[in-house]
Structures are given as C-alpha cells and as structure tokens.
Amino acid sequence: MTDVTLSRPAPKVQSNARHRRALRFDQIGRHLLLTIVCLLVLVPIIYLLLASFKSVQDFFDRPYGLPSQWAWQNYVRAWNEANVAVTLTNSIIVTSAAVVLSTFLAAFASYGLSQRDKRLTAALYVLFASGMLIPVQMTVLPLFILLRQLGLSGTLFSLIFPYSALGLPLAILILVPFFATLPSDLAAAARIDGANEWQVFWRVMLPLVRPALASVVILNGVWMWNEFFIPLIIAIKPSTQTLPVGIMSFVGVYSTEWGLVFASVVVSALPVVVAYVLLTRQFVAGISAGAIKG
Amino acid sequence: MIGLSLITMKTRHYTHLWFVLPALLVYGLFVLYPTLSAFWLSFYDWNGFGNQMKFVGTKNFQEALTSSIVYRAAWHNLIFFIALFIFQNTVGLFLATQLDARPRLVEVYRAILFLPVIISLVAVGFIWSLMLSPNIGFLNPLLRAWGLGALARPWLSDTTWALPTVITVQAWQSLGWSIVIYLAGLQNIPQELREAAIIDGATNWQRFRNVTFPLLAPAFTSLTVLTFIQIFRTFDVVYVLAGPIGSPAGATDVLGTLIYRTAFGVTTMTTSSSRFSYAIAISVVLFVVLGLVSTLLLTQLRRREVQS
Structure with missing residues (x-):
C-alpha cells in the first residue's frame, strides 16, 4: 500500500469563509461517522473480553456490564479442562511449520515459474492458481483416506502437509508477478560471476522479494491459524486438535460454561491480534495484496 | 515424467x-x-467407509441437479453474496472514500476497522452467538433497556431473521477487508486526475461517478470475484451460528453445510446417515459452477476495466 503525502495542495475553491466552515463541518461529520463505525466493530470484541471474565451468574445478572468479580479462573480452567494447553501448542506447531514449508516451496516454485519464456511455466502456473477454486469440502475425505494410507493420520503432519499444499496457490499468485518484475540482468550477472542456479536464487533473487514473502507469511499464517473445516474432519484425535476445533468440541460437552468458552476464544484470537497490533501495516498490506494481485 | x-x-x-x-x-x-x-x-455409490462401492454413473449428479434442498442451499448462498456485494459497494466503498480523505487518526481508524478480518470466523461466530442469544445476550437486553423491547427477537432461531442475521455477522467480519481493498485502489488514482475534475467544476458526486469509480475497476473486480468464491464456499460462520443443519428448519442452510451434513452425517462421522459420494457430486457441481462463473466474471469485469 503506497502512502500518499499528507500535504495535498488545497484546491483553490476552498478559500472563502463559507467553504471553510462547510469543510470543517465535513470533517467533524467524517470523524463522527468513523467513530461510530469503529465502535460497532469494537463493542463485540470488548464484550468478548469482558465475557471471558464472567461467572455463569454474571451472564444473567449483568448482560452488558462489567463482571461482578473478574473470574481469572475461567482462563485457568480453560487451560486445563478445555484442553487449551494441548490445542494451543498444536496450533502453534502446525501453523509455524506449515507457514515455513509453504513459503519455501512457493518461493522455489515461483522463481521457476516467473521465467515466462521457459517451457511449461504458463500451464503449471494455471494449474497452481486453479487450486483457489477447489471447495475444500470436495477434497477433504479423499485427503483423509490418503493421510491414513500414508500413515500420517493421528499426527500433526496430517494437518501440516495439507495446509502447506493449500497455501501454495495464493502464495504463487502473489510471488510470481513479484519475481517477474526483477530485472533478468541480475541473474545473468550472477551467472557470469560463476554462481550456479541455486546460488542465483538463494543469494540474489530471494532477498529481493522479501516484502512479498512477508505478505505470503501473514496471509497464510492467518488462515492456517484460523482454519476450522480441515481439522474438524482430519484431526479426530483430541491430541491433534487445533484451537478452533478444540473450542467447538468443548462447547459440545459443556454448553453452559460460557466463561470458559470465551476465555478459550480469547486465547485463540490473542496471538493473531497481538501480531496484528505490532505489525498493523504489514498485515493490512499483506492481506490486501492477496486480493489485489489475485 | x-x-x-x-x-x-x-x-x-x-x-x-x-x-x-x-x-x-x-x-x-x-x-x-x-x-x-x-x-x-462422484460416479460411485459409497458411504465414505468400508469397501461397498458401486458404480452408478451420473446418478449422483442427476439427483444433485434435481434436489430442491440443493437449490435452496444455493439460493441462500446467492442471497448471501448479493447482500454482501451491495454492502461492500455501498458502506465499504463509502467508508473507504472517507478514509481516503486522510482525516486525522486515519491509521487508527483503519487498524480498528480491519481488526475483525484477522479474527477467525469461529471466534466471530461465538462472539455473535452470545451477543444475539435471546436470554443472556447483549442486543436483546440492550433493546429492552432502551424501551425498544418490541424489536427484540430470537435472532438466530426465527426463520425470517436467521439468514439476514448470519449475513450481518459475516458483513461485520469482512467490512474492513472491502474498505482496505478500495482504499488501496483509491490511493492508486493519480491526484492530478481528481484535481483536473475539480478545476473543471465537477461536483463531488460527478467526480466520484465519472473519475474515481471507473478507476476503481480493478479493485472492484478483485473484490467481487473473491467475495463470490468465498461466499459460495462459506461454512464456518453458518456452522457456528446455526449448526450443521442450518437451523432453524434449514433457513440458513448453505452449500457448505449441506455438503458437510450429507457427507458426514448430522453428528460427525455417523456412517448411517452419510452419503459420501452424493455429497462429493454436489461439491463437484459447485466446483464447476464456481470455475465457470469466476472465469466469466473475471473476463467480463476485466473488459470493463480496459474500456474505462
């Protein structure tokens, strides 16, 4: 996302006082509107935070107030009883392993596919890109059977490999155009200096696509962390469940323990939200890059 | 090879x-x-488990294409898409133009509006299922406290209101996404073009209609196609808010939940009610239609971009 300079030349029509007053009213109205919309976005999130500290009684007594007592034990109990200790660890392992694997595979492939004059690149690019359209409901059971045949079911690899593979289409859609804009003279110069193909890629080209790699990591990281449907079917053992599925299966058993459910939901959202607060710009740019390039 | x-x-x-x-x-x-x-x-009759497989040709497809339940689910997807399309191109686009005017705190506004996009649909579903819960929720008690108790209703268990409610939750989650995509598009428009229009005496609306909007065509294309694909594959938000049967009485049933329910039974993995290969056939039809419509949308919308 490019930043436009803040000091745009003011159009001349605004010079007289009446216009200036109209303009100020405009600005106040704009801030008012944006504040209201931001509140509409924030209220449910704040409500979630408060709910995670409420006792069951508070849900009935103080539906939209603060908790009467801050029930930190919701988190302690979520950690132990709602299996969050296991599912959080699984989510962290699966997401980081799949993000790393997917990003590297996509970077290699995109470098190869960006050489448009070479054989098969156009066809392979379309093959990868068409993965965006495949409804996961269609492939998940054949996938389940495949994972069992490979002896991977019941392990975290049964999520890591499918996530990595499903992360490739979008990653390649983002990375190939980025590689294609790099001047081919760079690679040629490195080859003359005696670099082999691998060194050209690893030392020269890959460092230059770092911003696009950041987009890929964020985009794939967020969906893998949040993915629900695939682990719902594939991770049938509680020991391999990730957070979203863990919460859902907990709800099935303790349907009235709202405080625990919402403590788990907060734990599941927290890592992404913290990363987002620290790296807002990269997140916004990364996720919209996926849309604009696609 | x-x-x-x-x-x-x-x-x-x-x-x-x-x-x-x-x-x-x-x-x-x-x-x-x-x-x-x-x-x-999809050309077999198979429940997903065991060895009993029978080749049935196109029978699954014939059934899928004549099933009123499939059409009802697809219709819900279509309503879902149209509602979100309108929402993104009115509210989303308008808010993007407001942020494009670069008010103070623009970064803060953008960061807040984008926040729900990164939160999982499962978490979003839980937040809203509590907010909208008839007894312990947030919205109904608030409406009653404001003396608007007549507006309070069991949002998610009323056949008329359930689907609009689910769509609203999805709209809440994805608003920031459309804003950010349109904002990026707006910021790519050369400032000279807008100034030229101001000097020519164009009104705000004329400037938007004749200069800004045509130049937003690439953002419009991406957003429309991606939303189309996303909504026709939607599952999480409906599953969490309305369960696998798209309750009440299938009022919120979409293709995602229908395929899931057909393949895996209402409670997960009960072989008795699961018709796996029939579910696969529905998803194959969905895949083919998605592919065709997305390609059509892309080529038509891209042509519009070139013309403008």
Missing part, C-alpha cells in the same frame, strides 16, 4: 523446473490427487 526428462536433457531450458518440482509434488499429492479422486468417487 517431468523428473525423467530433466535427467535426460541437462539443458538450461529445464533447470527452472527443478525449482517447481518440490511444490508440485506436495501440491499434487495433497491437493490434485484428492481432487481427482473426488471426481472419480
């Missing part, structure tokens, strides 16, 4: 394929192979 030819012809023309090979193997094994076996399975 590719690997063999690589070994025999050690020319530079093929070295680039070595880089593609690892990704192609992983993609082929975990995406392409399950996709192809899904196509193959």
Whole structure:
C-alpha cells in the first residue's frame, strides 16, 4: 500500500469563509461517522473480553456490564479442562511449520515459474492458481483416506502437509508477478560471476522479494491459524486438535460454561491480534495484496 | 515424467523446473490427487467407509441437479453474496472514500476497522452467538433497556431473521477487508486526475461517478470475484451460528453445510446417515459452477476495466 503525502495542495475553491466552515463541518461529520463505525466493530470484541471474565451468574445478572468479580479462573480452567494447553501448542506447531514449508516451496516454485519464456511455466502456473477454486469440502475425505494410507493420520503432519499444499496457490499468485518484475540482468550477472542456479536464487533473487514473502507469511499464517473445516474432519484425535476445533468440541460437552468458552476464544484470537497490533501495516498490506494481485 | 526428462536433457531450458518440482509434488499429492479422486468417487455409490462401492454413473449428479434442498442451499448462498456485494459497494466503498480523505487518526481508524478480518470466523461466530442469544445476550437486553423491547427477537432461531442475521455477522467480519481493498485502489488514482475534475467544476458526486469509480475497476473486480468464491464456499460462520443443519428448519442452510451434513452425517462421522459420494457430486457441481462463473466474471469485469 503506497502512502500518499499528507500535504495535498488545497484546491483553490476552498478559500472563502463559507467553504471553510462547510469543510470543517465535513470533517467533524467524517470523524463522527468513523467513530461510530469503529465502535460497532469494537463493542463485540470488548464484550468478548469482558465475557471471558464472567461467572455463569454474571451472564444473567449483568448482560452488558462489567463482571461482578473478574473470574481469572475461567482462563485457568480453560487451560486445563478445555484442553487449551494441548490445542494451543498444536496450533502453534502446525501453523509455524506449515507457514515455513509453504513459503519455501512457493518461493522455489515461483522463481521457476516467473521465467515466462521457459517451457511449461504458463500451464503449471494455471494449474497452481486453479487450486483457489477447489471447495475444500470436495477434497477433504479423499485427503483423509490418503493421510491414513500414508500413515500420517493421528499426527500433526496430517494437518501440516495439507495446509502447506493449500497455501501454495495464493502464495504463487502473489510471488510470481513479484519475481517477474526483477530485472533478468541480475541473474545473468550472477551467472557470469560463476554462481550456479541455486546460488542465483538463494543469494540474489530471494532477498529481493522479501516484502512479498512477508505478505505470503501473514496471509497464510492467518488462515492456517484460523482454519476450522480441515481439522474438524482430519484431526479426530483430541491430541491433534487445533484451537478452533478444540473450542467447538468443548462447547459440545459443556454448553453452559460460557466463561470458559470465551476465555478459550480469547486465547485463540490473542496471538493473531497481538501480531496484528505490532505489525498493523504489514498485515493490512499483506492481506490486501492477496486480493489485489489475485 | 517431468523428473525423467530433466535427467535426460541437462539443458538450461529445464533447470527452472527443478525449482517447481518440490511444490508440485506436495501440491499434487495433497491437493490434485484428492481432487481427482473426488471426481472419480462422484460416479460411485459409497458411504465414505468400508469397501461397498458401486458404480452408478451420473446418478449422483442427476439427483444433485434435481434436489430442491440443493437449490435452496444455493439460493441462500446467492442471497448471501448479493447482500454482501451491495454492502461492500455501498458502506465499504463509502467508508473507504472517507478514509481516503486522510482525516486525522486515519491509521487508527483503519487498524480498528480491519481488526475483525484477522479474527477467525469461529471466534466471530461465538462472539455473535452470545451477543444475539435471546436470554443472556447483549442486543436483546440492550433493546429492552432502551424501551425498544418490541424489536427484540430470537435472532438466530426465527426463520425470517436467521439468514439476514448470519449475513450481518459475516458483513461485520469482512467490512474492513472491502474498505482496505478500495482504499488501496483509491490511493492508486493519480491526484492530478481528481484535481483536473475539480478545476473543471465537477461536483463531488460527478467526480466520484465519472473519475474515481471507473478507476476503481480493478479493485472492484478483485473484490467481487473473491467475495463470490468465498461466499459460495462459506461454512464456518453458518456452522457456528446455526449448526450443521442450518437451523432453524434449514433457513440458513448453505452449500457448505449441506455438503458437510450429507457427507458426514448430522453428528460427525455417523456412517448411517452419510452419503459420501452424493455429497462429493454436489461439491463437484459447485466446483464447476464456481470455475465457470469466476472465469466469466473475471473476463467480463476485466473488459470493463480496459474500456474505462
């Protein structure tokens, strides 16, 4: 996302006082509107935070107030009883392993596919890109059977490999155009200096696509962390469940323990939200890059 | 096949394929192979488990294309898409133009508006199922406290209101996404063009209608196609808010939940009620329609971009 300079030349029509007053009213109205919309976005999130500290009684007594007592034990109990200790660890392992694997595979492939004059690149690019359209409901059971045949079911690899593979289409859609804009003279110069193909890629080209790699990591990281449907079917053992599925299966058993459910939901959202607060710009740019390039 | 030819012809023309090979193997094994076996399975009668498989030709497809439940689910997807399309191109686009005017705190506004996009639909579903719960929720008690108790209703269990409520939750979650995509598009518009329009005496609306909006065509194309694909594959938000049967009485049933329920039964993995290959056939139809419509949308909308 490019930043436009803040000091745009003011159009001349605004010079007289009446216009200036109209303009100020405009600005106040704009801030008012944006504040209201931001509140509409924030209220449910704040409500979630408060709910995670409420006792069951508070849900009935103080539906939209603060908790009467801050029930930190919701988190302690979520950690132990709602299996969050296991599912959080699984989510962290699966997401980081799949993000790393997917990003590297996509970077290699995109470098190869960006050489448009070479054989098969156009066809392979379309093959990868068409993965965006495949409804996961269609492939998940054949996938389940495949994972069992490979002896991977019941392990975290049964999520890591499918996530990595499903992360490739979008990653390649983002990375190939980025590689294609790099001047081919760079690679040629490195080859003359005696670099082999691998060194050209690893030392020269890959460092230059770092911003696009950041987009890929964020985009794939967020969906893998949040993915629900695939682990719902594939991770049938509680020991391999990730957070979203863990919460859902907990709800099935303790349907009235709202405080625990919402403590788990907060734990599941927290890592992404913290990363987002620290790296807002990269997140916004990364996720919209996926849309604009696609 | 590719690997063999690589070994025999050690020319530079093929070295680039070595880089593609690892990704192609992983993609082929975990995406392409399950996709192809899904196509193959859709011509059989199979419950997903055991060895009883019978070739039935196109019977599953005939049933899928004549089933009123499939059409009802697809209709809900369509309403879902149209509602979100309108929402994104009115509210989303308008808010993007407001942020494009670069008010103070623009970064803060943008950061807040984008926040729900990164939160999982499962978490969003839980937040709203509590907010909208008839007894312990947030919205109904608030309406009653404000003396608007007449407006309070069991949002998610009323057949008229359930689908609009689910759509509203999805709209809440994805608002920031449309804003950010349109904002990026707006910021790519050369400032000179807008100034030229101001000097020519164009009103705000004329400027938007004749200068800004046509130049937003690429953002419009991406957003429309991606929303279309996303909504026709939607599952999480409906599953969490309305369960696998799209309650109440199928009022919120979409293709995602229908396929899930048909393949795996209402409670997960009960072989008795699962008709796996029929579910696969529905998803194959969905895949083909998605592919055709997305391609059509892309080519038509891209043509519009070129003309403007």
